[in-house]
Amino acid sequence: MLKDMTDSKRTDDHIQGQTPSVVHATVISHHFWPTLDQSDIVMPGPFQQLQEDYAKKFPVFKPDKKLKWLPHLGTVHFELELQDRTLDVDVPPLEAAFIELFSRQDTWSLEYSAVKALATWANMGVIKEQNENTFVLLEQAEDGAEMREMAPVVAAPSLPPVQTVQQQEAEQMRVHWKFIEGMLTNLGSLSVDRIQTMLKFSPNYDKTAEQLGYFLEAARREGLLVVQNGMWRLNK
Template sequence: MDELIEGVGAVDRTAALKALITWIDLGVLKEDEENTFRLLEVAEEAGPSSRTAPVVIEAPTVTAAQQQQADQMRVYWKFIEGMLTNLGSLPLDRIQTMLRFAPGYDQTLEQLAGFMEAARREGLVVGRDGMWKLSG
């Protein structure tokens, strides 16, 4: 868990745990001991009595451009997190306007909307009536 948080950047421990639990529920990760997780290449069987064929989990193919965009948006997450911490709820267009001051920011409003939606699915933000705020 600590290595994950360190590798991703300053992520709230609760948000990281929520994300990990999602992957555990999907059968992608397994918690071997407290705060130690293992990637499962083959889903484990439900119990000792069930003997079904293992399910092979394939990771989706990510292009280099998609990976670069994801890495860029992780950097901008710190800006977004700061805005929402200091200013409270903000509409997407205001977040976009403020991000324009961040060095190298060149995302479209649609790309930002997709990123915010992904952050919502991860439990980092809440979007309601066109306004975004940090969850929790």
């Protein structure tokens, strides 16, 4: 598993050295990692094109390998430029895909499943629900307007909910849960410091050991992990 992380970093450095890309891929082997959830998400034009461009460069350094994307995992970082403000955000790919729709037109009528994916943007004041399931882009912020609060999407119900002030950190850690689970499956018991060291090889991981500890404790409360003498393992 650690080898996958170091190889991914090395390959990405090679690709970036040839033609810089905003895409950074972590390539994992199915031989050592738990089965990851699949998704039929197709990222819209610009995102898909970035993936395809990156994938074309990959065989230059790994001629016997071919990338198979899991577009529902990871994080998208971008600047959202509106008429009177710019937002610098990190969001899951699904939320990025839906907000990209508003670059084509300002108003969309969407199904309930899509409405849930727009919760983040509604709470940021980027869009608002004009009529039932109809959303409009707010190029200019509505002064004094009360935005309708929408419940965030629970993208991975198998992960532990947190009901403390650490909830936001746990939500951001959600995408890394499969990596933590894989580490403990293959390596057994690990300390927080050891898990933290391995997670640093994962793209977009920027949490402190203390924040990781909060997340592991939340998982323990939910019965997913156990800890003994500072060593964490899966609760089997």
